Amino acid sequence: MSIWVLGATGRVGRAVTGRLLDRGESVVLVGRESARLREIAASTGLRVVIADTAERIAAAIAKERPAVVINTIGDYAESATTIVHACLPGGHYLDQAADLTSVPRLLALHDEAVAAGSTLVTGAGFGVLATEAVVAALCEGKPVPSEVRVDAVASVAVEDGLLGTALAASIIDVLVTGGRRYRAGGLTKSRIGAEAKRLTLPDGEHAAVSEAPSAELLAAQRTSAAPNVSAATAMMPSAPAARAVLPFAGRLLRLEPLRRFAIKRLAGISAKAAPRPREHSWGHAVVTWPDGTTREGWLKTGEAMDFTAAVSAEIAARLARGEGKPGAYTPAAAFGPDLATAAGGEIIS
Incomplete structure (x- = not known):
């Protein structure tokens, strides 16, 4: 079951990919055509999907049905809804949004995600x-x-x-x-x-x-x-x-x-x-x-960016194993506060 990393050439995308490979996960790199993307694919031996807009990414997801999609491309208020709907039904999605526009918009899809049997997680990072x-x-x-x-x-x-x-x-x-x-x-x-x-x-x-x-x-x-x-x-x-x-x-x-x-x-x-x-x-x-x-x-x-990559990789691996509950959540709401310690943090109280 594959995990797609959108924005695979960016800082978080590269770091998440590395952590997933260390776990032995099956990863597909998704991004616009670039020498950097080809270099990463050549050095890792991973498959590449070329798509340079949210609509084209969504079309590729709808066609191939990856188990989990990790969205690291940013501009979540504009891109996330289109990409999320391509993951339904049954596919899972996560991103690192941390603003008061994108996060409420994704959480509003809770009932739709429950009906589709999909888990959506937003804010999957330090933010x-x-x-x-x-x-x-x-x-x-x-x-x-x-x-x-x-x-x-x-x-x-x-x-x-x-x-x-x-x-x-x-x-x-x-x-x-x-x-x-x-x-x-x-x-x-x-x-x-x-x-x-x-x-x-x-x-x-x-x-x-x-x-x-x-x-x-x-x-x-x-x-x-x-x-x-x-x-x-x-x-x-x-x-x-x-x-x-x-x-x-x-x-x-x-x-x-x-x-x-x-x-x-x-x-x-x-x-x-x-x-x-x-x-x-x-x-x-x-x-x-x-x-x-x-x-x-x-x-x-x-x-903080290393922690963000660790959080995203931990959530993606759990979703790929079928450990998510259908619906739309922030990270601790989906997996509890121990998710932060599993990603390398320490809670002091």
């Missing part, structure tokens, strides 16, 4: 799982809390090369969405970059975090059922002056011509290789109950 797993562990066997805050502190090594359209679109769309939090059970607007604070990490290092719209927020609320939830990340600018202009920039970028222009310019930026800024990446959660009881927990892992 979502690193904090979701901690919330799930802290809330296990407990009553519904009154408040949850999660913080994502990713440590990412930079590779040489262009930033790329997928990452550029993710960055711009965070600004366009603006701040979000849950209050009294409803998703409400807030100021992007709000609630800035300096975290002391368990290893003694520090990280500046502030609120940003992300699927970590949605996953924490669904996992805990808490009426009040906020989510912060170390990826936001920490300087007060920079945070002050974020709302204004977001309003401008809602104009579609400006958004497209900004994505194109950002995607073309050439990055130079740089080591990860911290030894560890951290997911953090603080859960408070109505009686005032508070619990705090952390997920400790290494480089």
Whole structure:
């Protein structure tokens, strides 16, 4: 039973492929025609499917019916629904989406996936799982809390090369969405970059975090059922002056011509290789109950992109073995918080 890796030449695609091959899985590489794709295929002996649009990828999936599809191509809000429907019925799908557009859209396919006998998992990476797993562990066997805050502190090594359209679109769309939090059970607007604070990490290092719209927020609320939830990340600018202009920039970028222009310019930026800024990446959660009881927990892992590849490979292998339950889920909702430890993380509470 084959596992198809979409976007096989990208950083996550390459890393996931390597981990699956180490497990002895049958892998097919999917991507646009390129020398790089041919080189990877030649060095691994893997089969290649050439498809350069979501529609062509979906047509190939519908024809050949792979057991599992791993989508690493990004731009999930535009591509995922088309590709997901090609996997149904019976085929399984996962991606690394971590935004408040793509993730809710895929989760809305839950009933359709149940009827089709397929498992769909979104947020299969450091984004979502690193904090979701901690919330799930802290809330296990407990009553519904009154408040949850999660913080994502990713440590990412930079590779040489262009930033790329997928990452550029993710960055711009965070600004366009603006701040979000849950209050009294409803998703409400807030100021992007709000609630800035300096975290002391368990290893003694520090990280500046502030609120940003992300699927970590949605996953924490669904996992805990808490009426009040906020989510912060170390990826936001920490300087007060920079945070002050974020709302204004977001309003401008809602104009579609400006958004497209900004994505194109950002995607073309050439990055130079740089080591990860911290030894560890951290997911953090603080859960408070109505009686005032508070619990705090952390997920400790290494480089965040490596963890993302490990999570995606672990989920794909489980789905290929038939261990998924039909429906659409975030990672810990599908497989429990122990998924994070199976992918190399350590939960500290």
